[in-house]
Amino acid sequence: MSKQRFIKEIILQVITYLFSSVGVIVVVGIFIYIFITGASSLSWGLLVSDYNIDSYTLSYNNYVEGRYDYNANDDEYYSSRWGVAFVDSTNIEGKAVVKVSYVHPSSPFNTLTNSSDGSLYSITKGEIIETAILYGSDINGNEIFIMPLSKNGAKKMASQFDLGYKIQSLNIITEGGGIRGSLITTLYMILFTLLFCLPLGIASAIYLGVYAPKNKVTEILRMMIDMISGVPSIIFGLVGAMIFIPFFNVVAKSSGGSILSGASTMAIMLLPIVIKNTEEAINNIPSHYKDASLALGASETQTTFKIILPNALPGILTATLLSIGRIIGESAALIFAVGTSIQDKITPNGSSTTLAVHIWYLMGGENPNYNTSAAISIVILMIVLLLNILVKVLGNKFNRFNVSR
């Protein structure tokens, strides 16, 4: 081998190694960035708390003499009379506030009275104490008012609470910024989309795989269904906004985008996936299954529902899992078909938004919220990866007709 040829070969090999490592670097980079940025915000509280901020005025009218034991951390300040620990923290706008970091199980803070309607309210971790007015006594035993303020810090607040024995009023603000509403919307979206999409898709696949004659018309039908998968998702969003939002405004009395309009849009978008996977599963069923069923006297309908459909189940399951992954990750179509308003009370015909659009909303504003967005991204990534692994496992396990893939 000549020297020139040898050098050329080495260069080509080095380039190949370098270029192939880029993909790995990018994947690792994305995961590291998302996990480092999101890990601090990702907590159970994020998943279960509301997005919108609520404020309450509470009171406690019994005398409190309790001594509740708790080993406070270094940054916590504990009021042993009330059994509550406070920490210095910041709210969403970055202002210094005092948050509740611990509530003793038998603390009076679990049975405060809501001043507006008299119902019981229990304070949970993470809620912000704005202001309070407590009854206390000075050195001479005279009754005085003690007024802890959020801006004076957690240390002062804990000591002031320790002096008071009755709460006249306590103003608290829930933390907000949680994703519970969007999480529930995403689950609803999956449910309704599958409800709309699976019957249509499976029936179409049965028609194409079992009933359709092998002619030009069937070919054109297949081509048209394939073309749906070539349409960009943002176009589906426009179509959803134009057809389904007005439709459900009339039918389901929604106003503007709703889970129903989003699910219908997603259903059309996912039809090709469902049809393709189901039809492939139907085609993989050995023809003697069908022949045997017909020869035993079963009608064509019976054969379809009792032989073809059960044997195509792995394909349908794969399609379902792939669809769920797409629904969770889809943003462009749902921005139009559902809308971007983040809600806490979720109804199928009310306005709300899914996790992916939630991220888009958080990142698109004036002050992009990187931490929460990355935390939601972690949730989405975990679910999507899990679904992908499941699809792979299913593909290997259910391949009972030994079809090589």
Next chain:
Amino acid sequence: METFSDKRILRKTRSDKIVSSIFLFIGFLSASFIVIIVGFILFKGVTPFFSTYSMEDRKFSVNFINFLFGNSWKENSDLSVTYGVGFIIIDTLIVTFLSLVLAVPLSILTALFIVRIAPKQLSIVINTCVELLASIPSIVFGVFGMGVINPMVNTIASWFNLQTPGGRTMLSMVFVLTIMIYPTITMVSTTAIKAVKKNIIDGSLALGASMTETNFKVVLTSAKSGIFAGIILGVGRALGEATAISLVCSAAGSGPNFNLFGSTRTLTTTMLLGIHETTGVDYDIRFSVAIVLIVIIFLTNVILNYIKKRIGRIS
């Protein structure tokens, strides 16, 4: 006895007919959705050109020629309202082309590496990474783009003493799109390279070519039709991508822009900007942009498929 069994057969066939016609109906319904989609977009998209809108006490309608060849896009501005997608079309094509320039060599060499060069364990690792990348939802790329690529591009620009609006430039868009189409092209190319017949490779080796020469001159040439199919898919994804690049772009009011560090906009980001409009020309014009997008995707597909056929014929 005979009449009884005849009746049963008759009943069965009748119910079969009903069931099969239901399936036929649903099959045609599913296929008709593409017609509904295109039809509605077309219908809604041409309305801005045929109806008059009133804004700030004056009436106007969108001129089709100005729309198609215009080089500025202004919504809701007090002085003038102009809608011209001409420069947006060019910007979209430039961004797509540049991301292809980056992604295609990366993808082809990665695919070659996975199938032909890498030891088995390493090949599994890299293949898994590519599949992972393909399964990441686009919004996550947007978060990554805003958090990592925008600052990175900003730093690169500062080396050349250039100011960028927080890294929201054409280059960041190109980078994000490259990352997004790279797995698509790689996965299809991997399949194509795997399908190259072993006797072609053996023939090349027997004629005295080295392994590397065989990989580059024989394997890649034999797989080029399949690789091109991957590129077509990648172009489709790049043209239709919306949310991820809408987070890393800035809305250029006019163009076209040929500067890597300049601000640019694509058809999809134009549709996403100002989504809060629900009526009027700013809402309707989005459907016109959608028509342009559909036509461009269709045309690029036709052209690329034609090229693919020509390439396939030569080998």
